[in-house]
Amino acid sequence: MVTQYGIKxxxxxxxxxxxxxxxxxxxxLLQKGTLTLSDITRYTELPSQQAKNCLLxxxxxxxxxxxxxxxxxxxxxxxAITHYSVVYENILHRLRFSKFLTIVSEELDKECEELLExxxxxxRLTLEQIMLRAMSKQNEGTSVYQDVVRTNFVRLVNLRxxxxxxxxxxxxxxxxxxxAPSIGKRGPKSAKLxxxxxxxxxxxxxxxxxxxxxxxxxxxIGANVTEAKTGASMTNLMLGEKRKHKALETDGSGxxxxxxxxxxxxxxxxxxxxxxxxxxxxxxxxxxxxxGASIILNAMLDATKSEENLKSxxxxxxxxxAIFEExxxxxxxxxxxxxxxxxxxxxxxxxxxxxDGEEYFSVDIKNIIEIAQNExxxxxxxxxxxxxxxxxxxxxxxxxxLVETEKISDMAFVERKTACKILYNLWKDGYLHMEKIISHxxxxxxxxxxxVNKHLIKEQVLDEMCHAVLNLMQRMAYELGKEHEILKLxxxxxxxxxxxxFDRIRKVKILLDSSLLKLDDAIMLFSCF
Amino acid sequence: MHSKQERYGDFQGDIKKETSLIDSLIKKSLKxxxxxxxxxxxxxxxxxxxxxxxxVEFEPSAEVTGGAWYSNGSLDMDFIATxxxxxxxxxxxxxxxxxxxxxxxxxxxxxxxNKCFSEKIxxxxxxxxxxxxxMEVKSTGMxxxxxxxxxxxxxxxxxxxxxxPRVGALTSIPCGVCPRIHECTPDGIISPVTCVYYTKWLDF
Numbered sequence: 001m002v003t004q005y006g007i008k009x010x011x012x013x014x015x016x017x018x019x020x021x022x023x024x025x026x027x028x029l030l031q032k033g034t035l036t037l038s039d040i041t042r043y044t045e046l047p048s049q050q051a052k053n054c055l056l057x058x059x060x061x062x063x064x065x066x067x068x069x070x071x072x073x074x075x076x077x078x079x080a081i082t083h084y085s086v087v088y089e090n091i092l093h094r095l096r097f098s099k100f101l102t103i104v105s106e107e108l109d110k111e112c113e114e115l116l117e118x119x120x121x122x123x124r125l126t127l128e129q130i131m132l133r134a135m136s137k138q139n140e141g142t143s144v145y146q147d148v149v150r151t152n153f154v155r156l157v158n159l160r161x162x163x164x165x166x167x168x169x170x171x172x173x174x175x176x177x178x179x180a181p182s183i184g185k186r187g188p189k190s191a192k193l194x195x196x197x198x199x200x201x202x203x204x205x206x207x208x209x210x211x212x213x214x215x216x217x218x219x220x221i222g223a224n225v226t227e228a229k230t231g232a233s234m235t236n237l238m239l240g241e242k243r244k245h246k247a248l249e250t251d252g253s254g255x256x257x258x259x260x261x262x263x264x265x266x267x268x269x270x271x272x273x274x275x276x277x278x279x280x281x282x283x284x285x286x287x288x289x290x291x292g293a294s295i296i297l298n299a300m301l302d303a304t305k306s307e308e309n310l311k312s313x314x315x316x317x318x319x320x321x322a323i324f325e326e327x328x329x330x331x332x333x334x335x336x337x338x339x340x341x342x343x344x345x346x347x348x349x350x351x352x353x354x355x356d357g358e359e360y361f362s363v364d365i366k367n368i369i370e371i372a373q374n375e376x377x378x379x380x381x382x383x384x385x386x387x388x389x390x391x392x393x394x395x396x397x398x399x400x401x402l403v404e405t406e407k408i409s410d411m412a413f414v415e416r417k418t419a420c421k422i423l424y425n426l427w428k429d430g431y432l433h434m435e436k437i438i439s440h441x442x443x444x445x446x447x448x449x450x451x452v453n454k455h456l457i458k459e460q461v462l463d464e465m466c467h468a469v470l471n472l473m474q475r476m477a478y479e480l481g482k483e484h485e486i487l488k489l490x491x492x493x494x495x496x497x498x499x500x501x502f503d504r505i506r507k508v509k510i511l512l513d514s515s516l517l518k519l520d521d522a523i524m525l526f527s528c529f
Numbered sequence: 530m531h532s533k534q535e536r537y538g539d540f541q542g543d544i545k546k547e548t549s550l551i552d553s554l555i556k557k558s559l560k561x562x563x564x565x566x567x568x569x570x571x572x573x574x575x576x577x578x579x580x581x582x583x584x585v586e587f588e589p590s591a592e593v594t595g596g597a598w599y600s601n602g603s604l605d606m607d608f609i610a611t612x613x614x615x616x617x618x619x620x621x622x623x624x625x626x627x628x629x630x631x632x633x634x635x636x637x638x639x640x641x642x643n644k645c646f647s648e649k650i651x652x653x654x655x656x657x658x659x660x661x662x663x664m665e666v667k668s669t670g671m672x673x674x675x676x677x678x679x680x681x682x683x684x685x686x687x688x689x690x691x692x693x694p695r696v697g698a699l700t701s702i703p704c705g706v707c708p709r710i711h712e713c714t715p716d717g718i719i720s721p722v723t724c725v726y727y728t729k730w731l732d733f
Contacts, residue, residue: 288687288688379695411656464705471721475724475731519699522697
């Protein structure tokens with residue numbers, strides 16, 4: 001879902017990371033949709049070479065996907081024209097790099113975190129480049145150290161945190177119907193109307209490697225990357241484990257060389273989003289229900305992951321025994337009995353269904369996400385419009401259909417006049433949908449009916465959040481700019497007034513940083529999960 | 530007035546229509562009857578401008594007065610707040626309670642003078658649900674639900690961290706509650722750099 005302030009935020013992130021010119025190209029693509037290089041140069045008024053370089057930077061950092069479409073000209077043969085489409089989500093993921101690194105450092109170790117950091121910094125790299133980078137940092141080039149890097153990299157790939165890059169320029173055959181790149185119509189509208197997939201979606205699908213290839217890795221344990229670089233013959237090649245047959249060894253070594261030198265790797269954002277979604281669901285359930293329910297949910301999500309349903313709305317259906325087996329894998333879960341698990345599943349709203357004479361359970365993840373989203377929106381109602389508005393909004397949100405003013409006022413225990421005023425304010429600010437019904441008879445009556453339009457609210461709240469993130473970033477830049485000399489002060493000079501100013505800016509930075517992280521969590525809740 | 534619409538009262542306009550008397554005469558008669566304490570005046574809870582009359586020995590119906598939660602045509606907020614607090618205390622004590630259970634508890638402990646009707650308690654409990662003070666759960670018939678039939682709708686207190694409701698990410702920063710957010714631009718008169726709410730928030 002791309003909103004007006006979402007575009008501004010994306011442009012501001014690109015501008016902060018890559019400068020104004022790249023941001024100009026990115027802004028052009030975000031506002032106008034998919035374009036060809038000549039269109040980009042025309043709109044941005046940049047020299048062709050400069051625009052091309054900007055595109056290369058954006059492609060390197062996975063923010064743009066190129067694809068070719070066959071076009072027929074008048075009396076000319078069919079030719080392929082390259083189009084460039086911006087990947088909005090990947091730009092916003094740049095805000096979350098620290099979260100991704102934390103996940104890896106918690107689950108794996110510091111060395112894996114450093115490998116991932118390199119990939120995040122450079123966008124896409126070959127394994128050879130990754131190893132050279134790691135070696136330059138450690139000042140260590142022994143083949144033993146290289147093997148450690150290789151092993152860590154394989155761990156990252158096996159856990160799906162790193163994947164092969166998509167094809168740089170997939171070719172799309174023209175559709176039977178005339179299909180133009182979806183300029184200005186991005187994402188949800190067309191999806192919601194049930195239209196066929198956009199050309200960008202087709203391109204992304206065509207570019208992404210098959211599931212089998214996506215995480216396929218062949219490495220040479222024991223090979224020296226520096227020697228390989230200088231063209232020295234590689235001896236002692238092994239594919240993961242020692243192989244007995246020489247012929248196989250030679251074939252494998254070829255594949256491994258290609259894999260190390262030619263295959264580009266990038267961070268798999270999808271997996272990190274899945275991990276963050278899991279965390280959000282578990283923390284929501286823990287705060288709303290209890291630790292037991294959270295442990296069960298985590299266990300079921302772990303089981304779901306193995307089934308490769310990263311974006312599924314429900315967990316996989318599991319029998320009680322299978323759930324219990326997953327639950328006791330965690331330390332906290334070992335204290336639970338079957339009765340606890342059954343009660344926890346009821347708390348989570350799992351209704352068992354019978355298949356082949358056995359009871360199966362599955363958790364509705366979409367519902368948990370929706371509850372978390374509602375909590376965020378309701379908190380806005382409470383803080384901005386007060387208790388009465390909060391109650392009325394919750395009533396309309398729960399009901400889900402049109403309700404008449406009088407009924408709202410009766411059910412929420414709010415005086416009719418006050419209720420009308422609040423409903424009008426909420427409608428004016430775009431949180432409610434209103435319908436007027438006039439009954440014609442001897443006397444004319446007018447009824448006002450109100451409803452919560454969840455889709456519109458989601459879009460509006462997301463837009464406001466992007467605006468708030470931009471504001472936080474701007475204020476942070478202003479505060480740090482104002483006090484940059486104070487921040488550079490050596491410890492011994494931080495006394496008196498200067499010390500107080502240092503303390504203040506430190507606290508300001510912590511508060512702004514933590515608010516930014518929290519707000520980004522909320523943005524993910526509304527746009528990624 | 531005695532003979533019909535005993536519980537709904539008569540609207541002044543209807544009296545005029547039925548008796549075919551002139552306005553001044555009707556007004557005079559009504560005043561005379563009121564002075565002699567034979568009829569009383571009251572207003573509709575949804576339309577306070579309309580005057581209704583009724584013989585003194587009758588009580589207006591809930592459809593006209595608004596019911597137990599209304600007093601003199603307006604919501605009796607103090608009474609509602611009292612019942613809400615009582616319900617919350619009852620649920621806290623019982624841990625999990627059905628509406629009937631709460632009404633029974635009130636009757637047993639004589640919290641209110643009159644008999645408590647579960648229908649009325651249900652209305653209050655629903656507002657507590659809307660206030661996010663209590664949540665609806667279905668009984669499992671086991672553990673804390675023992676004694677409550679399986680599948681019965683019951684209510685328990687919402688778990689709050691530190692006793693305060695969870696604050697959303699957006700509302701925890703000034704922009705989330707800013708009335709001028711739509712006029713805020715990076716270089717405008719209202720901007721995050723010059724924002725007074727931010728200055729106050731970051732005042733350490």
